[in-house]
Amino acid sequence: xxxxxxxxxxxxxxxxxxxxxxxxxxxxxxxxxxxxxxxxxxxxxxxxxxxxxxxxxxxxxxxxxxxxxxxxxxxxxxxxxxxxxxxxxxxxxxxxxxxxxxxxxxxxxxxxxxxxxxxxxxxxxxxxxxxxxxxxxxxxxxxxxxxxxxxxxxxxxxxxxxxxxxxxxxxxxxxxxxxxxxxxxxxxxxxxxxxxxxxxxxxxxxxxxxxxxxxxxxxxxxxxxxxxxxxxxxxxxxxxxxxxxxxxxxxxxxxxxxxxxxxxxxxxxxxxxxxxxxxxxxxxxxxxxxxxxxxxxxxxxxxxxxxxxxxxxxxxxxxxxxxxxxxxxxxxxxxxxxxxxxxxxxxxxxxxxxxxxxx
Amino acid sequence: xxxxxxxxxxxxxxxxxxxxxxxxxxxxxxxxxxxxxxxxxxxxxxxxxxxxxxxxxxxxxxxxxxxxxxxxxxxxxxxxxxxxxxxxxxxxxxxxxxxxxxxxxxxxxxxxxxxxxxxxxxxxxxxxxxxxxxxxxxxxxxxxxxxxxxxxxxxxxxxxxxxxxxxxxxxxxxxxxxxxxxxxxxxxxxxxxxxxxxxxxxxxxxxxxxxxxxxxxxxxxxxxxxxxxxxxxxxxxxxxxxxxxxxxxxxxxxxxxxxxxxxxxxxxxxxxxxxxxxxxxxxxxxxxxxxxxxxxxxxxxxxxxxxxxxxxx
Numbered sequence: 001x002x003x004x005x006x007x008x009x010x011x012x013x014x015x016x017x018x019x020x021x022x023x024x025x026x027x028x029x030x031x032x033x034x035x036x037x038x039x040x041x042x043x044x045x046x047x048x049x050x051x052x053x054x055x056x057x058x059x060x061x062x063x064x065x066x067x068x069x070x071x072x073x074x075x076x077x078x079x080x081x082x083x084x085x086x087x088x089x090x091x092x093x094x095x096x097x098x099x100x101x102x103x104x105x106x107x108x109x110x111x112x113x114x115x116x117x118x119x120x121x122x123x124x125x126x127x128x129x130x131x132x133x134x135x136x137x138x139x140x141x142x143x144x145x146x147x148x149x150x151x152x153x154x155x156x157x158x159x160x161x162x163x164x165x166x167x168x169x170x171x172x173x174x175x176x177x178x179x180x181x182x183x184x185x186x187x188x189x190x191x192x193x194x195x196x197x198x199x200x201x202x203x204x205x206x207x208x209x210x211x212x213x214x215x216x217x218x219x220x221x222x223x224x225x226x227x228x229x230x231x232x233x234x235x236x237x238x239x240x241x242x243x244x245x246x247x248x249x250x251x252x253x254x255x256x257x258x259x260x261x262x263x264x265x266x267x268x269x270x271x272x273x274x275x276x277x278x279x280x281x282x283x284x285x286x287x288x289x290x291x292x293x294x295x296x297x298x299x300x301x302x303x304x305x306x307x308x309x310x311x312x313x314x315x316x317x318x319x320x321x322x323x324x325x326x327x328x329x330x331x332x333x334x335x336x337x338x339x340x341x342x343x344x345x346x347x348x349x350x351x352x353x354x355x356x357x358x359x
Numbered sequence: 360x361x362x363x364x365x366x367x368x369x370x371x372x373x374x375x376x377x378x379x380x381x382x383x384x385x386x387x388x389x390x391x392x393x394x395x396x397x398x399x400x401x402x403x404x405x406x407x408x409x410x411x412x413x414x415x416x417x418x419x420x421x422x423x424x425x426x427x428x429x430x431x432x433x434x435x436x437x438x439x440x441x442x443x444x445x446x447x448x449x450x451x452x453x454x455x456x457x458x459x460x461x462x463x464x465x466x467x468x469x470x471x472x473x474x475x476x477x478x479x480x481x482x483x484x485x486x487x488x489x490x491x492x493x494x495x496x497x498x499x500x501x502x503x504x505x506x507x508x509x510x511x512x513x514x515x516x517x518x519x520x521x522x523x524x525x526x527x528x529x530x531x532x533x534x535x536x537x538x539x540x541x542x543x544x545x546x547x548x549x550x551x552x553x554x555x556x557x558x559x560x561x562x563x564x565x566x567x568x569x570x571x572x573x574x575x576x577x578x579x580x581x582x583x584x585x586x587x588x589x590x591x592x593x594x595x596x597x598x599x600x601x602x603x604x605x606x607x608x609x610x611x612x613x614x615x616x617x618x619x620x621x622x623x624x625x626x627x628x629x630x631x632x633x634x635x636x637x638x639x640x641x642x643x644x645x646x647x648x649x650x651x652x653x654x655x656x657x658x659x660x661x662x663x664x665x666x667x668x669x670x671x672x
Contacts, residue, residue: 291649
């Protein structure tokens with residue numbers, strides 16, 4: 001007997017460029033698929049269910065698949081989580097929601113295993129996700145991204161903003177935005193049209209952000225292995241020639257760009273901000289910048305190059321006539337704190353606060 | 360069994376070049392281009408008399424080809440007059456004569472008066488761009504018959520040579536590097552006849568190690584120096600190999616990549632550098648490898664792209 005198998009066709013979505021707040025990783029005809037690779041935390045499973053359910057509530061015909069590739073969580077634990085989801089979501093949502101797992105070469109489905117045609121489609125997703133050349137980043141810290149944007153808007157004197165604009169700009173859901181705004185307490189002014197803005201610089205929240213920035217702000221350090229380290233200027237010239245749109249200069253150079261009078265001599269390292277709304281970061285450009293730069297995890301060894309990743313949808317980079325994109329001033333401020341240049345960070349913040357609009 | 364011995368001796372490039380320049384007849388200086396480690400050493404350490412390189416020979420290229428035989432005879436006669444001595448070895452105890460076949464003639468290898476730590480060797484450029492095999496031309500002198508050797512990509516080393524204050528020329532280090540890379544498109548098993556600091560070394564590893572050393576020294580002088588190499592490499596290849604330059608350019612880095620991918624071969628290359636050109640301040644093996652990776656990225660890959668048949672036209 002001849003069996004014809006049709007492969008279900010799924011396409012990878014363009015994350016970070018969608019106009020609405022949530023876009024799944026993959027989409028097919030009437031199907032949205034949220035993919036999580038090598039997942040470790042059960043909280044991310046709940047988030048995945050919630051994001052899909054939220055979208056499905058607005059789109060009555062939409063099917064939602066949460067697809068876990070090689071999770072470290074046990075099947076038993078995932079079945080428990082599914083039972084909780086069944087109790088939480090309305091029946092018309094739960095009948096369209098499915099959990100698929102790819103582990104050790106086989107597909108498992110909850111509540112039911114996938115059909116052969118679907119397996120073929122899921123297999124193609126697996127191949128794409130697992131063969132990805134980039135590095136897998138941990139889940140984004142959306143609260144930190146929201147706080148940074150609120151401060152950016154205030155520093156740049158760009159005026160109040162709506163929660164939905166924040167959700168779109170960051171790429172998270174409305175609930176996360178609401179929670180972060182709520183946590184800012186008196187520092188937030190709520191206007192009659194429901195827009196919000198900062199009343200003053202939220203010092204305590206900023207201190208908390210700094211305290212957890214080691215974890216929330218993914219940082220990769222690179223040190224020279226050649227014994228002949230390239231100067232920061234040489235690296236910068238090479239970066240210019242590469243014309244990368246998703247990589248911007250931050251750190252001391254960035255701070256000096258926004259405030260040339262800053263009390264800083266020399267540039268001991270190059271801080272770059274990499275815009276990466278997706279979960280995979282392509283950092284091949286580091287090798288192009290200098291093949292002698294190698295990843296260095298020992299904080300006592302001086303780094304020549306440091307990468308910071310921003311995970312929101314909008315990058316807020318600025319390009320000058322020299323065509324070097326500059327990271328936003330909030331990222332530069334964080335970089336100054338990271339290298340323990342506290343007096344200069346304070347000086348920079350004060351200068352930004354008192355800067356005229358569009359100056 | 361052949362007797363093998365350590366062949367590299369510490370010498371000052373400037374002192375050696377001064378001695379050669381002093382001995383060469385004035386009207387032949389324009390025909391002499393120093394190539395090899397002494398040329399590299401002179402280029403990078405000219406202002407530092409205390410810097411030494413370990414080498415065994417001073418390779419002198421006679422150029423242009425049409426004047427090579429005449430210049431070779433004049434230089435050889437003069438050096439003998441100045442009491443330079445034929446350097447005998449196991450293969451050749453004395454110069455050849457009219458009965459010695461061309462391929463069996465000894466090269467002009469002469470030790471300076473009262474010195475045995477280094478010797479001068481005369482070479483010349485190949486006759487044509489397609490002539491890449493080792494060839495010998497007979498030099499008939501009053502002290503016997505010698506062979507003037509030409510091979511491979513030596514013609515690249517007399518492209519726009521650099522003049523020195525001593526009146527003789529040195530080859531451009533970047534063109535010596537290119538010649539060595541083109542000569543070794545893979546790591547061959549052939550070993551050097553002598554030991555280098557107690558170790559038998561593959562010739563490819565020694566020559567490609569020279570490429571790494573030149574890159575390392577160039578970066579030390581100017582961190583972005585390698586970015587300028589592609590341009591002169593292209594011009595030299597187009598000039599010396601007009602018919603074939605695309606193909607040569609396209610495969611420039613093949614041997615170097617093989618070297619960098621093999622820890623054993625890289626170790627041999629590092630050994631030759633640490634006891635040769637970079638003897639004064641030897642880098643680690645990893646540092647030498649990084650110089651190679653930078654060379655590939657800054658100069659070799661752009662040249663290979665120029666030669667890539669898919670990207671032509």
